Amino acid sequence: MSSRFPSRLLEEAVNEFASLPGIGRKTAFRLVMHLLRRDSVEVKRFGETITRLREDVCYCSRCHGISDTPVCDICSDTTRDSSIICVVENVQDVMAVENTRQFRGLYHVLGGIISPVDGIGPSDLTIGKLEEKVRAGGISEVILALSTTMEGDTTNFYIYKRLSGLDVRITTLARGVAIGDVLEYTDEVTLGQSIVNRRIFSLPSQG
Amino acid sequence: MSSRFPSRLLEEAVNEFASLPGIGRKTAFRLVMHLLRRDSVEVKRFGETITRLREDVCYCSRCHGISDTPVCDICSDTTRDSSIICVVENVQDVMAVENTRQFRGLYHVLGGIISPVDGIGPSDLTIGKLEEKVRAGGISEVILALSTTMEGDTTNFYIYKRLSGLDVRITTLARGVAIGDVLEYTDEVTLGQSIVNRRIFSLPSQG
Numbered sequence: 409m410s411s412r413f414p415s416r417l418l419e420e421a422v423n424e425f426a427s428l429p430g431i432g433r434k435t436a437f438r439l440v441m442h443l444l445r446r447d448s449v450e451v452k453r454f455g456e457t458i459t460r461l462r463e464d465v466c467y468c469s470r471c472h473g474i475s476d477t478p479v480c481d482i483c484s485d486t487t488r489d490s491s492i493i494c495v496v497e498n499v500q501d502v503m504a505v506e507n508t509r510q511f512r513g514l515y516h517v518l519g520g521i522i523s524p525v526d527g528i529g530p531s532d533l534t535i536g537k538l539e540e541k542v543r544a545g546g547i548s549e550v551i552l553a554l555s556t557t558m559e560g561d562t563t564n565f566y567i568y569k570r571l572s573g574l575d576v577r578i579t580t581l582a583r584g585v586a587i588g589d590v591l592e593y594t595d596e597v598t599l600g601q602s603i604v605n606r607r608i609f610s611l612p613s614q615g
Numbered sequence: 616m617s618s619r620f621p622s623r624l625l626e627e628a629v630n631e632f633a634s635l636p637g638i639g640r641k642t643a644f645r646l647v648m649h650l651l652r653r654d655s656v657e658v659k660r661f662g663e664t665i666t667r668l669r670e671d672v673c674y675c676s677r678c679h680g681i682s683d684t685p686v687c688d689i690c691s692d693t694t695r696d697s698s699i700i701c702v703v704e705n706v707q708d709v710m711a712v713e714n715t716r717q718f719r720g721l722y723h724v725l726g727g728i729i730s731p732v733d734g735i736g737p738s739d740l741t742i743g744k745l746e747e748k749v750r751a752g753g754i755s756e757v758i759l760a761l762s763t764t765m766e767g768d769t770t771n772f773y774i775y776k777r778l779s780g781l782d783v784r785i786t787t788l789a790r791g792v793a794i795g796d797v798l799e800y801t802d803e804v805t806l807g808q809s810i811v812n813r814r815i816f817s818l819p820s821q822g
Binding site: 412413414415416417418420421424427428429430431435437438439440441442443444446448451452453454455456457458459460461462463464465468473474475476480481482498499500502503506507 | 619620621622623624625627628631634635636637638642644645646647648649650651653655658659660661662663664665666667668669670671672675680681682683687688689705706707709710713714
């Protein structure tokens with residue numbers, strides 16, 4: 409099919425879009441045709457944004473999350489509690505926790521999760537940096553906020569072992585029935601955990 | 616949500632991808648994170664390809680299809696039959712017809728289809744140019760190869776009216792049961808047309 413493109417520029421653009429995950433050649437073609445109909449200033453900005461993204465984006469030297477500056481906005485916010493570190497897989501998870509407005513500590517972004525299938529071991533992640541940070545002192549609690557998958561549990565366990573000798577409280581997110589979930593359709597492991605870890609009932613408070 | 620991005624570059628890139636049709640913010644984020652993991656040379660090429668696409672791509676002065684040169688490869692191919700013009704909606708359709716390897720004439724790309732709902736009238740398309748081309752002479756047949764939609768039929772009819780006084784044969788694609796279609800599930804209009812336009816049976820020949 410590639411030899412029949414009427415334009416090499418068109419073909420190259422379709423190939424680039426088709427190289428993205430979850431985007432096939434038909435969709436890539438549709439996106440490129442859409443760009444051709446868009447204002448040229450907008451399309452130029454699109455192209456330049458992508459180029460700049462990869463060239464200029466950096467990683468925060470403290471939390472290892474994506475940042476525009478050597479130390480990210482969260483890590484440089486002195487009103488936040490630097491004694492509590494929330495360990496997350498990636499920057500999406502930082503944003504997810506931030507959106508809850510329930511956490512005022514700092515983050516530590518692992519940059520992935522231990523996954524032997526994908527060839528990702530502990531040394532590919534920032535676990536060593538986390539240990540250094542805790543050893544340096546001043547941290548009272550490390551919250552493990554990873555996905556409740558086998559890889560997440562493996563990573564939790566590995567980090568727990570690395571930090572267990574140190575003077576720090578290691579916590580993990582509460583597991584239980586999600587808000588809005590119907591009990592009948594909740595899986596038995598989650599439901600079982602939610603019974604074992606039941607709490608004193610209190611009326612919901614706004615705030 | 617936008618105020619909580621840890622990086623403006625990241626946010627801008629997500630916004631750009633999310634501006635594409637059929638790509639929501641979650642998908643845009645996933646695509647951007649994918650680009651951040653890719654080799655920086657590749658990502659730079661991606662960005663530059665998009666910028667160049669919109670700036671450098673041009674339209675063939677004869678068929679009005681997308682081209683890298685003022686006259687496209689098909690229109691400048693002297694081995695093709697310049698007396699037959701296949702009228703299509705866009706360059707995807709040129710590629711679709713080319714892929715059949717059954718057509719050795721030239722194309723005329725309308726750049727769309729008459730669609731009052733989308734505010735596209737005859738003057739937004741290259742129908743005038745088609746008429747000029749036919750009036751200039753040397754064209755024996757115009758094949759209307761538009762989609763079998765209401766908009767396609769409207770456009771077919773409009774072009775037919777515009778060209779009907781001129782010395783040219785106007786044809787349209789054969790309508791019928793698609794190859795591989797089960798008769799039971801073929802819509803009755805198509806099936807009806809395929810009976811009205813039935814052909815003498817012949818054994819399929821390899822070619």
